[in-house]
Amino acid sequence: MKVSDLVKELNLTVFCGEAGLDAEISGGYTSDLLSDVMGHIDEGMLWVTMQTHQNIVAVATLKDAAAVLIVNGASPDEETLEKGKEEDVPLLGTPLSAFEVTGKIYSLLLQE
Secondary structure, X not given: OEHHHHHHHHOOEEEEOHHHOOOEOOEEEEOOOHHHHXXXXXXXXXXXXXXXXXHHHHHXXXXXXXXXXXXXXXXXXXXXXXXXXXXXXXXXXXXXXXXHHHHHHHHHHHOO
């Protein structure tokens, strides 16, 4: 499944990183602890988090994540948006909780 497909299926907000929407999602990881994400996320995975600061872009870039999905209706900080645009990292948003959206993503990826 491509990031763009997930955006359509779950009606996600795209804050930035439109150039990366064609990336294939290989799996996902849900965590708010940056060191945890760095140790467990693999290339092409979708990262689900409530974090909004610019370090999420740094971690996503370092680990070659397909995209970062920010939950609970939060929006990325201005610095985060700028970094996301610079690095072409798709930053997405949803009003759903991490629990709800992770379950939906898991179900969609199983259908592939």
